[in-house]
Amino acid sequence: MMTILDKIRGRTRVVISENERALHLVNGELQGILEPGVHSLKNGRGTLVVERHSMAVPEFRSGYEKALFDKLPDVVEKHLTVVRTRSAEVAVVDRDGRVHKVLGPDERLVLWTDTGPWTWELIDTQDQPELTQKLLRRLGDAKQTQQFEIVRVSEGSVALLFVDGVLTRTLQAGVYAFWKAGRSLTQKLIDLKRQSLDVTGQEVLTLDRVTIRINLSAEFRVVDPVKAAQEVKDFTDTLHRALQMVFRKQLGALKLDQILERKGEVNAEATARIKSDMAAIGVEIHDIVLKDVILPGEMREILNKVVTAEKEAEANVIRRREETNATRSLLNTAKVMAENPVMLRLKELEALESIAGKVDRLTVHNGTGGLMNDLVRLRDDSAA
Template identity: 55%
Template sequence: MQLIDLVTDMVLGRTRLTATETERVIVLRDGKLADILTAGRHAVKRRGLSTQWHDLEHPEFVSDYALALMRNRPDLVATHFTEVATGRDEVAIVYRDGRAFAVVTPDQRRLFWTEAGPWTSTLLNVAEDTRLEMSLAQRLMRSGLSAALTRVEVPAGKVAVLTVDGADPKLLDAGTYTFWNLGRKHDAKLVDMRWQSREVVGQDILTRDRVTLRVNVTATYRITDALVAVGAVKDFGETLHLALQLAFRKTLGAVTLDQLLADKVSVNAEAAELVRAEMAGLGVEVGEIALKDVILPGEMREILNQVVAAQKEAEANVIRRREETNATRSLLNTAKVMAENPVMLRLKELEALEVIAGKVERLTVHNGTEGLMSDVVRLRD
């Protein structure tokens, strides 16, 4: 039988092609698409014959003849392929036997061997919203189909200001978000919404009486409107830094050194109001503002130390004189009482004698003219 087939094929100018269950053969006659051979043994004419073999282990039809096949032989496409086509603003997710297999981006036509399926597909419109549902995004990533995706992660305590192609800013709360990046640029700027601190260190300021001070200022702040803060300034932290510098330069420059040292709280309050009013319009709430350190130049510090020392010395002298006056006045009052009351005088004498007797072993007292103590008095501890 094989010999007869061989002779017949030679007479008729044919050749035989055998395709397995996992193979398909594109037959071209004189360079034109003629047929697609499935599994089995096929007799085809040799004249002008050329073939292209495809393995169904690669289910997508990738060939230089794909466009020509769709344009010139729609009958073959309908018989052997599942076609997936997308519009300008569409994305297709292709499923093979219920599992995500491929993502077809906008304005594409792709062919899949029907017998390698079954195939299904889902069309998504991405013209208005490029965001994917979390379940779909996770499914595509698990299938290794993340090339067309952009992932944005927002940690707890922060938000993200998302812009698409530099426009239409949107606020994203903490979480994970996935977007189609099909020719569009997604830019997410993270904004910390928690309380933060900012310090201005070593700021040189000239007071009204021309004394140069070096001050350190600290402030706490938080973002209340991330969209306004990100859209209004490039760096709101640096903007707050500059506002603190200018506010304290203005307030400290309007007072003398003595006024500053006497009432630092009022200076703080005045500068703080200026800063809060300016930053509130930028979506930033400013909390406590404190003039933490006031550092004087070396010469001025020595002069102030001398002034303080002189003031304290004068105060000590006043206190000393006042106490001396009080002591003298008390002695005078005591003398008047004793002069008017001899018994009181004698009692004072006995009190003094008791104190002295407590410090010596033997004491002899000779009384005066009255003869109250004519005998020797012996006192022991």
């Protein structure tokens, strides 16, 4: 009966469930928001329009939003919650105590009030550019990280934070987060630990016009990260070029023999100069080593021949010295024997003993008696 009566009266029966809300228009004119229940709405000649909204989607989105706010402010206040941010502001919007969304500067969010309860916190990013660790964890767990930038600094390093190209802060080891809020945030990580830099295959023309290649190694540490970042574009590249130029100048003023003989002295001179230059940009040099001097192939052959000749000459000198010492020793022995016939005879017996040990049979023609008589005679002669 109700349906027939509605048709006679030019009305339509609309049912709105608990998880719905609806906008309704008659003759193109917005009438209001329908709450859960049965509604009998005027529908002359089919001019009724009903726009249903599911409460599963808490954000209000409709092409009639502006008309609703302009014509029916009381209805808006009853059914909708509006969150706005100004320039340089962000808003952390919570739904029933849990993070729902983070609004950036100059944004607006319209929510169905009945899907709440809704609360929010407005943050002035000019006064509070950095997030607290508690808020960082909350937003990270909710995967709402679009409005801020995380800076991670490892142990033994620092990070220089630049806002719109201006250095604003030096960050020690840890995790930091900063609101973007229309600003350009960049950071530069600088390692403060001791590092090494190798310069390999550097060609140098010596004073005697020999082209050599050298390998260098330097150990350094950044002691003033602000200077290292601002004084030069890249302090590592600056150190690399300084090593090249200083050693090229130092070694180019020496002959090859001097380079090979005074390698340690050259290192000391070069190290002193480079230390002074790098200290001006906040870099401390610990050690510089000229590791290798690589000669051209033909030069290596020549030097090998020179070294071989020198070693042979030294060997000949040693050999002659030993021969002279041996001859002098024999001469002294001969003098002793000439003055002492018994000693000479004993040497003969030693020689005879040595020979006897190397042969199977030894024949003594004078007999053992004759041998003993000779010994007695030698003794008597010596006593006389």
